Amino acid sequence: MSIQKQEEQQEVFGLESFPSILKGKRALVVGGSGGIGRWLSRILAQRGASVFIQGAHENKVASLVEEIKKNGGTAEGCVHAIDSVPEFCRFLKGFGDFDIVISAYGPFLQKPLALYTPQDWEHLVGHNLTLPGALVSLYLSGMLQRHFGRFLFFGGTRTDALLTYKTNAAYASAKAGLNVLVKSLAAEGRDLNVASLLVCPGLVDTEYLDDAAREALLAKAPGGKLIPARTVAETALNLLDADPCAASGAIVSLDSGFSPS
Numbered sequence: 001m002s003i004q005k006q007e008e009q010q011e012v013f014g015l016e017s018f019p020s021i022l023k024g025k026r027a028l029v030v031g032g033s034g035g036i037g038r039w040l041s042r043i044l045a046q047r048g049a050s051v052f053i054q055g056a057h058e059n060k061v062a063s064l065v066e067e068i069k070k071n072g073g074t075a076e077g078c079v080h081a082i083d084s085v086p087e088f089c090r091f092l093k094g095f096g097d098f099d100i101v102i103s104a105y106g107p108f109l110q111k112p113l114a115l116y117t118p119q120d121w122e123h124l125v126g127h128n129l130t131l132p133g134a135l136v137s138l139y140l141s142g143m144l145q146r147h148f149g150r151f152l153f154f155g156g157t158r159t160d161a162l163l164t165y166k167t168n169a170a171y172a173s174a175k176a177g178l179n180v181l182v183k184s185l186a187a188e189g190r191d192l193n194v195a196s197l198l199v200c201p202g203l204v205d206t207e208y209l210d211d212a213a214r215e216a217l218l219a220k221a222p223g224g225k226l227i228p229a230r231t232v233a234e235t236a237l238n239l240l241d242a243d244p245c246a247a248s249g250a251i252v253s254l255d256s257g258f259s260p261s
Contacts, residue, residue: 021243023048025148028098030135031105033060033077035206036154039233040102045073047241052095053077085130089138097142100240102152103132106175110167121170128174133181140185140194149194150240151185153178157258160200160251175200179251186249195248199236202255204229222256 027044031037033055045051045068053075055061061077068075078095082088082105106128109120132153143149156168156175165172178198185196203217205226218224232254239247 020047020049020241022100022150022237022241024050025099025150026050026052026097027100028052028054028092028095028102028135028139030054030082030103030131032102033057033064035104035208036201036204036229036232037102037104038064039230040104040152040237041075042068043233043237044100045071045075047237049100050074051076052098054080056081082127082131085126085134088131089134092138098139099143099146099148100150100152101135101139103135104152104154105131106154106156106171108156108168108171110171112167113169116170124170125174125177128171129177129181132178136181136185140189143194144189144192147192147194149189149192150245151182151194151196152236152240153182153196153198155179155198155200155251157200157202157255158253158260160198160253182251183249190248193243193245195240195245197236197240197247197249198251199232200251200253200255201232202227202253202258204232220258220260222258225256227254227256 022044027049029037029041029051032041032053041051041053041064051068051074053061053064055077056079058079061079065075065077080088080091107124109124136151140149155178156172159172159175160179162176182196182198189195203221203226205214206229209217217226235254239252
């Protein structure tokens with residue numbers, strides 16, 4: 001294990017206690033084994049939540065579950081591709097209810113609007129909008145009955161507003177729909193401590209970037225710095241880790257003031 005990796009684990013699983021309302025809650029993190037999702041899983045476990053991690057790569061899921069358990073946290077994982085949203089939701093039903101539901105997953109595709117195929121639209125909207133909506137419908141009733149629930153979804157960069165997009169209109173259209181979902185959910189759950197949040201990250205540094213992609217983003221990034229995935233995860237969870245949750249229904253841009261030239 002690298003020194004950097006050891007330091008990351010020591011920082012996340014430190015000895016300082018955090019007075020978290022998430023302690024003892026059960027959390028589902030879709031896309032929880034990599035990128036921002038990996039940090040969300042780690043921090044939830046550090047705050048005392050029992051974390052159920054879904055991912056597409058067995059080694060990444062297994063290593064994260066092992067890391068969390070080694071550091072005194074509670075976690076389990078599953079490797080399951082999301083080919084069909086209805087099938088995936090049927091699969092999730094077998095694992096019981098959750099108090100915290102997070103989707104940190106969503107495919108991205110760039111091409112001119114005229115070149116999108118019907119399959120492209122179905123795939124992008126299905127995974128970026130239909131999946132979060134289906135997760136809400138699957139778990140909201142239980143949260144309302146228990147008088148506690150937290151939903152966290154992720155939009156795209158600058159999809160907090162209705163804008164024009166030259167190369168990723170389908171993706172942005174789906175992500176922009178999350179604005180309506182999160183605000184509607186916040187209104188429905190406000191009296192029963194069920195809160196929702198939509199975070200729209202900017203240019204984030206994750207392990208999914210190769211050297212060329214990282215250099216290209218650095219050239220566009222405010223101050224020449226990419227946003228650490230951990231920063232996004234911590235900020236989002238800090239906003240939800242409150243009772244009452246003042247940030248419920250908020251659309252939060254974590255983009256360092258990014259604006260395309």
